[in-house]
Amino acid sequence: xxxxxxTKEEVRQAIAQLxxxxxxxTVRSIQAITGGSYSTVQxxxxxxxxxxxxMLGDGGRIQTELQALxxxxxxxxxxxxxxxxxxxxxxxEAQIKEMEEVLDGERVVHQATVDQLAKxxxxxxxxxxxxxxxxxxxxxxxxxxxxxxxxxxxxxxxLEVEKRSTSKLTHDLQAERDAHEHxxxxxxxxxxxxxATFDNALTALREDNRTLSADNIQLRGEILSLNKQLSxxxxxxTDLQAQNRKLTLEADSAKDKLQVTEQSLMNLRxxxxxxxxQHSEAERQLESAIKERRETEERLVEAKTSARTQNSEVRxxxxxxxxxxxxxxxxxxxxxxxxxxxxx
Numbered sequence: 551x552x553x554x555x556x557t558k559e560e561v562r563q564a565i566a567q568l569x570x571x572x573x574x575x576t577v578r579s580i581q582a583i584t585g586g587s588y589s590t591v592q593x594x595x596x597x598x599x600x601x602x603x604x605m606l607g608d609g610g611r612i613q614t615e616l617q618a619l620x621x622x623x624x625x626x627x628x629x630x631x632x633x634x635x636x637x638x639x640x641x642x643e644a645q646i647k648e649m650e651e652v653l654d655g656e657r658v659v660h661q662a663t664v665d666q667l668a669k670x671x672x673x674x675x676x677x678x679x680x681x682x683x684x685x686x687x688x689x690x691x692x693x694x695x696x697x698x699x700x701x702x703x704x705x706x707x708x709l710e711v712e713k714r715s716t717s718k719l720t721h722d723l724q725a726e727r728d729a730h731e732h733x734x735x736x737x738x739x740x741x742x743x744x745x746a747t748f749d750n751a752l753t754a755l756r757e758d759n760r761t762l763s764a765d766n767i768q769l770r771g772e773i774l775s776l777n778k779q780l781s782x783x784x785x786x787x788t789d790l791q792a793q794n795r796k797l798t799l800e801a802d803s804a805k806d807k808l809q810v811t812e813q814s815l816m817n818l819r820x821x822x823x824x825x826x827x828q829h830s831e832a833e834r835q836l837e838s839a840i841k842e843r844r845e846t847e848e849r850l851v852e853a854k855t856s857a858r859t860q861n862s863e864v865r866x867x868x869x870x871x872x873x874x875x876x877x878x879x880x881x882x883x884x885x886x887x888x889x890x891x892x893x894x
Contacts (some may be wrong), residue, residue, distance in 0.1 A: 556586035582647050614888065619822050662722035705826035712829070719836070720812070726843065727812070730805065730850060737857060742793050745866055751868055754782070760874055778872070783867055790860050809847055814839050 568575045575856060581591045758785040821828050821835075 556590060556594070558594045558597060560584045561591060565595070565598065608706075609694055701826065706828075708826065708829065709823060713819070713823075719840075720819075722837060724812075726847070727805075730846075733850065733854070734805065737796070739856070740861070741798075741857075745791070747868070751871055754875075756797045758878065783871070786867065790864060793860060794857070797857060800849065800853055807842065 561580055561584055564580045565575050567583060568579055573579060575595075577588055577592045577595060580595060581588060584591060640773075821831070
């Protein structure tokens with residue numbers, strides 16, 4: 551039985567329900583949901599279809615609004631698209647420019663890397679060449695080192711021989727020095743004895759002179775003359791003493807030179823222990839020392855000869871003084887005799 555009093559809204563809801571369910575929309579299917587008479591359902595369905603045609607059909611309000619909305623949306627989307635495209639183009643251009651700058655920098659870096667690589671390869675070649683030269687130098691140095699080691703061995707062997715020779719020279723020099731010191735001691739003792747003898751003779755002569763001067767006034771002039779001669783002899787004696795002192799100094803100098811020579815020999819021994827290249831210089835200095843020792847020995851011989859000569863001169867002067875004493879005694883006696891005859 552058909553339900554009385556259905557409304558258009560109920561028919562709209564029934565149509566929506568059928569469409570949602572996917573069922574065909576007919577008057578009977580709508581009526582089955584809403585009830586009511588067939589004519590009422592049909593009339594409401596027709597009204598609803600007319601409203602839909604008015605809203606959704608060609609020239610309908612919804613369609614017109616929808617088209618206007620579509621056009622507005624299209625314009626907006628176009629504007630946004632153009633803006634997005636412009637911004638994208640700007641970003642792309644900026645990115646392209648940035649990438650070009652980066653690429654330029656990479657090109658510069660790449661070129662610098664290529665240049666550095668070429669330079670490094672050149673440096674590597676130079677270092678390899680230098681390494682080869684250094685290797686050759688090292689080999690030559692090793693050979694030279696071996697040669698020098700052999701020379702050092704030979705030098706040490708030669709230095710041992712030189713050391714033994716130097717030791718013998720030192721022993722000989724010590725013997726010469728001892729002999730020289732013994733000679734100097736004997737010379738000094740002889741000089742002291744001669745000086746004492748001369749001083750005693752001179753004292754006696756002066757005593758006799760004073761005695762004769764008191765006894766005989768007439769002989770005073772002669773005595774004064776003899777005193778002058780005696781003064782001359784004293785001066786000669788002083789000169790001889792000075793010469794003796796000079797000889798002593800020379801002897802001391804010779805002794806010092808012998809000590810210097812010994813020190814030179816010691817220095818030569820030290821120098822001989824260093825290197826072979828100084829060996830020739832050591833031999834030269836050794837020869838010089840031997841030559842100097844010979845010269846010293848010659849000077850000692852000369853000094854000894856001079857001392858002997860001076861000793862002879864001293865003896866001659868002593869004899870002359872004895873003769874003068876005898877002459878003074880004779881003259882004093884003659885004066886006494888003449889004085890006695892005058893008194894007679």
